[in-house]
Structures are given as structure tokens and as C-alpha cells.
Amino acid sequence: SQQGEEDPQALSIQEGENATMNCSYKTSINNLQWYRQNSGRGLVHLILIRSNEREKHSGRLRVTLDTSKKSSSLLITASRAADTASYFCATASPEYGNKLVFGAGTILRVKS
Amino acid sequence: EAGVTQFPSHSVIEKGQTVTLRCDPISGHDNLYWYRRVMGKEIKFLLHFVKESKQDESGMPNNRFLAERTGGTYSTLKVQPAELEDSGVYFCASSQGGGKAFFGQGTRLTVV
Numbered sequence: 001s002q003q004g005e006e007d008p009q010a011l012s013i014q015e016g017e018n019a020t021m022n023c024s025y026k027t028s029i030n031n032l033q034w035y036r037q038n039s040g041r042g043l044v045h046l047i048l049i050r051s052n053e054r055e056k057h058s059g060r061l062r063v064t065l066d067t068s069k070k071s072s073s074l075l076i077t078a079s080r081a082a083d084t085a086s087y088f089c090a091t092a093s094p095e096y097g098n099k100l101v102f103g104a105g106t107i108l109r110v111k112s
Numbered sequence: 113e114a115g116v117t118q119f120p121s122h123s124v125i126e127k128g129q130t131v132t133l134r135c136d137p138i139s140g141h142d143n144l145y146w147y148r149r150v151m152g153k154e155i156k157f158l159l160h161f162v163k164e165s166k167q168d169e170s171g172m173p174n175n176r177f178l179a180e181r182t183g184g185t186y187s188t189l190k191v192q193p194a195e196l197e198d199s200g201v202y203f204c205a206s207s208q209g210g211g212k213a214f215f216g217q218g219t220r221l222t223v224v
Contacts, residue, residue, distance in 0.1 A: 033212060041217060044215070048212050097167065099160050
């Protein structure tokens with residue numbers, strides 16, 4: 001089964017609203033990373049949060065990490081049409097040799 | 113600084129043919145990873161090089177896939193003979209240390 005699993009699988013919101021995506025994982029981790037993939041393009045790194053951190057911000061992005069619940073959330077505030085993409089969480093775990101293990105992703109559609 | 117580059121961006125081949133994908137990592141990055149995304153599903157790990165050595169090839173689906181990284185620079189992933197289920201987007205990523213991974217744009221492989 002997947003190490004990282006995102007929910008919801010798909011999310012559709014209006015421009016200006018906030019979007020929240022969640023990620024759960026199963027093992028201990030060194031860090032958790034969020035990536036974005038625009039249609040037909042490569043993966044873009046958004047933010048990395050280490051296992052000893054609880055919250056990180058980057059522009060309109062806010063990531064939280066709860067290692068007791070083995071979960072993370074990505075909040076995009078004041079969404080824009082350009083935020084439409086697939087979002088993936090990926091965990092780096094010593095149990096998997098610290099390679100990144102991805103979930104299935106959340107498809108976000110921001111309507112203008 | 114150049115990012116991770118992959119070639120070709122698209123490839124359409126017939127079942128039974130051979131295809132070789134290439135990845136040029138960011139200069140100086142010892143870690144190189146191959147991933148695959150099939151039919152919009154999760155991004156699956158294939159293998160991990162540290163310099164020229166295969167650190168982890170647990171994700172390689174079968175012996176029709178061969179990856180090399182001669183000299184610890186660029187890497188190739190050969191599929192021989194290709195099957196229909198090999199269709200998907202193949203991503204390469206590189207990193208230095210345990211930090212964030214930089215991904216290429218991917219190669220979209222279609223086997224017909």
C-alpha cells in the first residue's frame with residue numbers, strides 16, 4: 001500500500017478561496033515534501049518540512065506536519081486559476097532508504 | 113544553473129521495440145532517481161543511483177528494464193522489449209544529500 005496518500009482525490013474551488021489538501025503516511029519519516037505538477041509538465045518542488053518541524057510557510061503556501069498522526073496538510077490561500085494542477089506529497093523515510101515515496105495526488109481545479 | 117533534463121520528451125513505439133530514455137541530472141548531484149507515473153495513478157519509484165552505483169532498484173518492474181549511470185553523470189533507462197503496460201510518464205530527479213529533489217519534465221512513453 002502507499003506510503004503517502006492524499007485526500008481529497010479531486011478538489012474544485014473558486015478563485016480567491018482557500019484550498020486544503022491532506023496527506024497521510026505510514027512510517028517514520030525524515031521529511032515530507034509537497035510537489036505540484038501542471039498538466040503535461042514536470043514536478044515542481046513546493047516545500048519541504050522536516051520531521052522536527054510542525055509548520056512552514058512559503059508565500060501563499062502553508063504546510064503543517066503532525067508526526068503523531070502521521071499526517072500533513074497543504075493550504076493554498078487566495079487561490080488563483082494558475083494554481084490548477086495536481087499536488088503530491090512525498091515522504092523520505094529511513095525505512096525506505098530515504099528515497100521519496102509519493103502518493104496518488106490531489107487534482108486541484110481553480111475556477112475563475 | 114541548468115535543471116534536470118530528460119530526452120526525449122515524447123516517444124511512441126510499437127510493442128516489442130526498444131526505447132532508451134536519458135536523464136541529465138543537475139551537475140554535482142550524486143543522487144539520481146527514476147520514477148514512473150502510469151495512467152494518472154501514483155508516482156512510483158523505480159530506482160536510485162548514488163553516483164554510478166545502484167543504491168536501490170527495488171521498484172524496477174522486471175528484467176525488461178535496464179538502467180545505467182556510467183561515470184556517475186547522466187543516466188539511461190532502456191526498455192527492451194517494450195510492452196503496452198510500459199506506457200506512462202517517466203520522471204528523473206536528482207538531489208544532493210537528503211534535501212529536496214529536482215525533477216525533470218518527464219518523458220511520455222506510449223507503446224502501441
